[in-house]
Amino acid sequence: MATSASPEPARRIRAIDFALVLWPSFLAACAASVLFFAAVDPAMLRDAGPHLFAGLDREAGYALGFLFFWGVGALASTVSIYLIRTERGGGRADPPGAA
Amino acid sequence: MSVARLKSVPPPEAGDGPFYVAAAKIYPREIGGRFTRLRRAAVVVLLGLFYGVAWLEWDAHQAVLFDLPARKFHLFALTLWPQDFLYLALLLILAALSLFFFTALAGRLWCGYACPQTVWTELFVWIEQWTEGTRSRRMKLDRGPWTAEKVLRKSLKQVLWVALAAWTGFTFVGYFTPIRSLGGDLAHLSLGPWSSFWIVLYGLATYGNAGFLREQVCKYMCPYARFQSAMFDKDTLVISYDPARGEPRGPRRRGTPARAAGLGDCIDCTLCVQVCPTGIDIRKGLQYECIACGACIDACDDVMDKMASPRGLIRYTTEHAVQGEATHLVRPRMLVYGALLAAGSVALVYSLFTRVPLILDVIRDRNSLYREVRGDRIENAYSLKVINLDDRPHSYSLVASGMRGLELAAPLAPITVPAGSVSNIPARLDVAAPQAGGVHSISLTLTALDAPGIRVRETSRFVGPAP
Numbered sequence A: 001m002a003t004s005a006s007p008e009p010a011r012r013i014r015a016i017d018f019a020l021v022l023w024p025s026f027l028a029a030c031a032a033s034v035l036f037f038a039a040v041d042p043a044m045l046r047d048a049g050p051h052l053f054a055g056l057d058r059e060a061g062y063a064l065g066f067l068f069f070w071g072v073g074a075l076a077s078t079v080s081i082y083l084i085r086t087e088r089g090g091g092r093a094d095p096p097g098a099a
Numbered sequence B: 001m002s003v004a005r006l007k008s009v010p011p012p013e014a015g016d017g018p019f020y021v022a023a024a025k026i027y028p029r030e031i032g033g034r035f036t037r038l039r040r041a042a043v044v045v046l047l048g049l050f051y052g053v054a055w056l057e058w059d060a061h062q063a064v065l066f067d068l069p070a071r072k073f074h075l076f077a078l079t080l081w082p083q084d085f086l087y088l089a090l091l092l093i094l095a096a097l098s099l100f101f102f103t104a105l106a107g108r109l110w111c112g113y114a115c116p117q118t119v120w121t122e123l124f125v126w127i128e129q130w131t132e133g134t135r136s137r138r139m140k141l142d143r144g145p146w147t148a149e150k151v152l153r154k155s156l157k158q159v160l161w162v163a164l165a166a167w168t169g170f171t172f173v174g175y176f177t178p179i180r181s182l183g184g185d186l187a188h189l190s191l192g193p194w195s196s197f198w199i200v201l202y203g204l205a206t207y208g209n210a211g212f213l214r215e216q217v218c219k220y221m222c223p224y225a226r227f228q229s230a231m232f233d234k235d236t237l238v239i240s241y242d243p244a245r246g247e248p249r250g251p252r253r254r255g256t257p258a259r260a261a262g263l264g265d266c267i268d269c270t271l272c273v274q275v276c277p278t279g280i281d282i283r284k285g286l287q288y289e290c291i292a293c294g295a296c297i298d299a300c301d302d303v304m305d306k307m308a309s310p311r312g313l314i315r316y317t318t319e320h321a322v323q324g325e326a327t328h329l330v331r332p333r334m335l336v337y338g339a340l341l342a343a344g345s346v347a348l349v350y351s352l353f354t355r356v357p358l359i360l361d362v363i364r365d366r367n368s369l370y371r372e373v374r375g376d377r378i379e380n381a382y383s384l385k386v387i388n389l390d391d392r393p394h395s396y397s398l399v400a401s402g403m404r405g406l407e408l409a410a411p412l413a414p415i416t417v418p419a420g421s422v423s424n425i426p427a428r429l430d431v432a433a434p435q436a437g438g439v440h441s442i443s444l445t446l447t448a449l450d451a452p453g454i455r456v457r458e459t460s461r462f463v464g465p466a467p
Helices: A015-039 A042-048 A058-085 B034-053 B082-106 B109-114 B116-132 B135-143 B148-173 B179-187 B193-213 B215-221 B223-231 B295-306 B332-353
Strands: B064-067 B072-075 B078-080 B238-241 B314-317 B358-364 B371-373 B377-388 B394-401 B407-410 B415-417 B421-432 B439-448 B455-463
Touching (some): A015 A058, A015 B215, B034 B109, B034 B295, B078 B082, B082 B109, B082 B223, B082 B332, B109 B116, B116 B193, B116 B215, B148 B193, B295 B314, B358 B439, B377 B415, B377 B439, B377 B455, B394 B407, B415 B421
Antiparallel strands (some): B371 B377, B377 B421, B439 B455
8 A cells, every 4th residue: 555645647537537538448439339238128127127127218228238347347457456456566467577 | 628728738737648638739730642531531421420310211210220219220121130139240240341341351441431430530630620720820829828719719609519419319219219209309309308308418418429528439449440450461451651771760852763862762851740630640650549540641742742751651551562472362361251241141131031031939828738618628728929021011920830730729710910019818728638648749830811921830738738
């Protein structure tokens, strides 16, 4: 843990981090939505699914499904970036012993 | 979003890796020439298709419509359903294979001419050049104080950018919701919440990517830019500076032969750097930032013409050619990519032409294994899901086979399903008790009465008492 007042450079949130989180998760969400909604009709979730989906029309189903996949992907990307950035040595891909 | 933030600001923590927004702004210089004309043509054709095709009609419906609310995809005469997902998957595989094939053949053709990022950025840069002027005027404008002219030019640019982005978002959503009714909703300000949401999201994405991020998408966000080198070999067409001819670079007077001045052909005018949309110096060799747009070739050809030197100091070439060796067009990589591409295309065309617009799902009744009827017969119950994927209604006859003496008890009348609809039909089969013992594999065949070619066969099981 850094004890100094200013965080280590690797831990600072940078503008590029937003792109690195949002963009791959966006692509993954596109793929996941196509696959998922090819097999599952949102109207079916409303009619036969749990009570949670009552009142869901198709358009809302597609949009919320997409946003859900995007959110899950973004969470995974965030954790990945956090783990890389907080790795000892700043997450550089130096081969072992190359110090 | 304020334009002032786009300005070239020194990174606050230089040496801390590339900064995203704080990266120096690139002012691509305006350029004409062969490859610029080619790219302009690509922009006009591709964006013309994008903005135009949404408005085409075909047989009283939108020609290309991925009608998500109705779960139907219209592609001119073809109507696809979610059940036809195979075609979409095949199409995506073909797209990926084409990308591999053309990358191996001619480098980053996709990046330079066809990628939406390139195409829309080009359009946004045209607007920028029209409102703010040439490269040097834009740089001067950004450095200068906020005069009335600067405010006017910048506002005009933003208004045009936002309008274009909004129109792009609207068109994009128009491929998923019928665009004419969407246009009507827009005119009456009665857009649904989700349509508005998607239009704003895609409008913002267009504005952000083509107006604000531009080359940074290619540099920091594009996975293809990173792995395209895996498809490159020494025979791939790349844009390359010819150091043997160009070096040592240095300025010289027009008409002075380079060699007489002890110099190479490169006069170090840096025009190739100024026109580069990603801001690299091609003379440093092939870099992954290079999107192969050819702007530097056009710039250098112009200069070579003026210096009365032959063109091609920067040119499309291959690593083998630069080394003075022969370039091989046909090589194992090309054959493998080409064969896969050809096989996939044949499979897609064949499966589309032999596609039967009818789906039958047979589900055995799970409540009872079998039931005795009329004293001496064993009956099984099924639930049939008949999906008519055709654009007109059909009546189908149902035939059961696979067991001696198997008879259809219901339905006895032909099954009629409207165009593009699903019918759930209960069905019952029976067989004389002596033949029914054990589990049998049976099949049900559905045939359109008016088109014998529309026929599907599904297998299921018939269960009788244990023998």
